[in-house]
Amino acid sequence: SLYRATVKAVVSTQSTGGSKISFLQNHHLATSELLAWLSTLGGGWSALGDASEFAAVQCLRVSGQQLALATKLDYPELVATCWLYVALSLMQLGKRRTARKLILSQYKTVAQYQHRRQLASLYRATVFKYRNSSPAIDTQDVTIICEESSNDAD
Numbered sequence: 514s515l516y517r518a519t520v521k522a523v524v525s526t527q528s529t530g531g532s533k534i535s536f537l538q539n540h541h542l543a544t545s546e547l548l549a550w551l552s553t554l555g556g557g558w559s560a561l562g563d564a565s566e567f568a569a570v571q572c573l574r575v576s577g578q579q580l581a582l583a584t585k586l587d588y589p590e591l592v593a594t595c596w597l598y599v600a601l602s603l604m605q606l607g608k609r610r611t612a613r614k615l616i617l618s619q620y621k622t623v624a625q626y627q628h629r630r631q632l633a634s635l636y637r638a639t640v641f642k643y644r645n646s647s648p649a650i651d652t653q654d655v656t657i658i659c660e661e662s663s664n665d666a667d
Contacts, residue, residue: 544586551579555598562605569605576602590632593622597639604646616643 555575561568580595600615616639623636 551575569602573602589622590626590629593619594632594635597635600639604642
């Protein structure tokens with residue numbers, strides 16, 4: 514798989530006596546490639562997830578892999594992004610309460626990195642999807658999330 518090939522490339526660079534800078538550059542490149550690959554897979558499964566439970570589960574699995582990698586890299590913005598992807602997958606699976614908790618748990622990180630438009634946009638899109646994902650919406654949930662996301666815009 515791509516992950517195994519990436520790890521092999523990074524390990525072979527380290528074992529051939531390459532400099533630490535070269536190793537770190539290759540590691541960063543390999544990690545970026547892996548994240549892009551997972552993002553592409555996750556996006557594809559997510560697009561199918563509204564119509565297929567199997568696809569939603571696969572999307573959740575890929576989101577979990579992205580989350581594990583982002584956590585190892587200690588990259589808070591990417592971790593928040595992955596948690597929002599997990600929340601979207603959970604909504605596709607009908608797990609709205611858990612999704613709501615994840616959305617709310619990422620609010621502080623999104624507010625901290627509000628200058629990152631992509632993360633703020635993903636948060637707002639996730640809130641929008643939550644608000645519109647079911648005809649039987651709990652209005653208390655929507656009010657709480659809307660108040661918090663409108664504070665983000667200030």
